[in-house]
Amino acid sequence: MAKSFHYNIRRIHRYLGLILGIQFLFWTIGGIYFSWSDMDEIHGDLNRNPAPLISGKLDFISPAIILQKLKSRQQVDSVYDMRLIEISGKPYYQIHFMSVSGAIRNHDEHSGKAKYKIQLADAIRGDLRSPLNRSEAIAIARAGFKERAAVRDVKLLIETSSHHEYRENPLPAYAVSFKHPANATVFVSTELGTIQKIRNDKWRIFDFLWMMHTMDYNGRDNFGNILLRTFSIFGLLTILSGFTLYLMSSRTLKSIKKY
Numbered sequence: 001m002a003k004s005f006h007y008n009i010r011r012i013h014r015y016l017g018l019i020l021g022i023q024f025l026f027w028t029i030g031g032i033y034f035s036w037s038d039m040d041e042i043h044g045d046l047n048r049n050p051a052p053l054i055s056g057k058l059d060f061i062s063p064a065i066i067l068q069k070l071k072s073r074q075q076v077d078s079v080y081d082m083r084l085i086e087i088s089g090k091p092y093y094q095i096h097f098m099s100v101s102g103a104i105r106n107h108d109e110h111s112g113k114a115k116y117k118i119q120l121a122d123a124i125r126g127d128l129r130s131p132l133n134r135s136e137a138i139a140i141a142r143a144g145f146k147e148r149a150a151v152r153d154v155k156l157l158i159e160t161s162s163h164h165e166y167r168e169n170p171l172p173a174y175a176v177s178f179k180h181p182a183n184a185t186v187f188v189s190t191e192l193g194t195i196q197k198i199r200n201d202k203w204r205i206f207d208f209l210w211m212m213h214t215m216d217y218n219g220r221d222n223f224g225n226i227l228l229r230t231f232s233i234f235g236l237l238t239i240l241s242g243f244t245l246y247l248m249s250s251r252t253l254k255s256i257k258k259y
């Protein structure tokens with residue numbers, strides 16, 4: 001009976017070790033990479049120039065005037081953010097607002113749709129402007145990228161998959177890739193008029209290892225997924241079975257049993 005129990009524990013421990021071994025290896029490699037890496041470098045912050053300062057001596061137009069122009073063109077139910085940015089050496093207001101349609105104004109969330117929108121406006125003349133074009137996005141990417149490098153490729157992103165390196169970020173956006181040792185790509189939002197992300201090879205390695213670490217092969221950040229929970233239980237069983245085998249094969253315990 002004891003031999004049969006010992007044999008079954010050994011089998012459980014062996015097969016669990018085989019199943020979990022590769023995942024444990026990824027967890028270890030990922031942990032080493034995360035702890036030994038400079039997160040500022042991974043996030044591209046070290047490759048990014050700081051946002052240019054805007055002179056306070058300029059004669060800025062009142063935001064109220066711009067809002068009146070915006071309201072004359074479309075429905076504006078609420079403004080939840082407004083900031084001053086620079087595009088090609090000129091100051092612009094970046095207005096974040098919400099346009100609500102249908103019966104949602106009457107507190108019926110199922111009868112209407114809330115649309116979050118962004119509008120750029122000249123902060124001196126007050127003119128509303130269209131989203132960035134390709135040449136403007138390239139100029140912003142060049143100005144924001146600290147390293148001197150030639151542009152290798154430019155793509156307009158309308159949609160992204162859950163595995164794309166620009167996933168869950170404002171669209172449309174231009175992806176401006178540079179001929180750079182780190183294969184850096186600068187993402188510029190056409191509506192926001194600013195750089196959103198800088199991705200490089202170190203970030204791509206981090207993203208892959210983080211996916212293996214969390215075992216969320218879709219969105220990366222779901223720590224409550226079934227696969228991770230299952231492997232955590234298997235890991236606990238592997239440890240417990242290992243302790244059991246150790247105790248059962250311990251010479252000290254065997255000598256105590258004799259007495």
